[in-house]
Amino acid sequence: MQIDVTFRHMETSEPLRAYADEKLARVKKYIDEPIDVQVVLSVEKKIRHKAVVTMNAKGIGIKASEETNDMYAAIDAVLDKIERQLKRYKEKIKNHKPEAGRGREIRKTVFAAESVEEGAVEPVIIRSNSFQVKPMAVEEAVMQMDLLEKEFLVFTDSATEEINVVYRRKDGNYGVIVPQK
Template sequence: MQIAVTFRHMEASDPLRAYAEEKLERVKKYIEEPIDAQVVLSVEKKIRHRAEVALVAKGITIKGSEETNDMYAAVDAMVDKVERQLKRYKEKIKNHKPAAGRERTVQKTVFAAESIDEGRGEPAIIRSHSFPVKPMSVEEAVMQMDLLQKEFLVFTDDESEAINVVYRRKDGNYGLIIPQTS
């Protein structure tokens, strides 16, 4: 776990840095490595002690901040807040486990562009790969796509059992392709 602690409007303190690092170590059990944590400890108007953190790990970003009149209490509250967010996230993933035996397999094939451009009868296949398509809800598909840092995800809708595609649009929103059945 990489932890960077920054002090703003206050003296750098090794005990406070060690305390923040020690407290953040307990969130490791909720997310997979590698974890990058940016901690900012600041004092505003000599009475407001603020602790902020941004955790980045394998496609997920969690942010938390807390403000009190004691820096150690602010660090504790900030870590508690981040830990609650991670617990909720972990539960959400655990509750979206697909039903066993309902998976489909899809084949992905990559063709050589030259073979298509030249107009030959059969395009040249560069690579072919089969992978399971798991049944899930649209919300879970978007979450999985974000976690995997992909531009699109093929999945089986858990209600209709039809193959759908969710994709990231250029404006930052998400699109959903649902095939029509006649």
């Protein structure tokens, strides 16, 4: 497990770092290696202690944050949230067997808004990402989107092998975009 602890608006504290490492060790049982964890501990206005944990491991990403009056309590609370999310994720995919080799490679490109508006011949690419899209059911895609705290998720439907998009609507419900043939 790769753990990166960052302190913001406070001095570096080895006891807090060791405490976070010790508490993170208990989530290893829910997920396979490799696990990459970013922990951000910050103090705002000298009384609000905030802990934010972001985990990336083998195709899933989980993010949680908690704010209390004590940093140790904030770490405990955020890790309880992470543990609940991992338990829920593990139970939902317990019977799901991913089909190897059916994933697709997706490329995401972000263009600069000025280059499109000015009528330039070629838009300027700001960032380009490439990631593997694994086959999953719509329900699993919604769960994954909630765990990642994203507004939408691109995935391959395991039943039809088509690329679909699930998104969160303004009314709190979910929508699915399915390509027409």
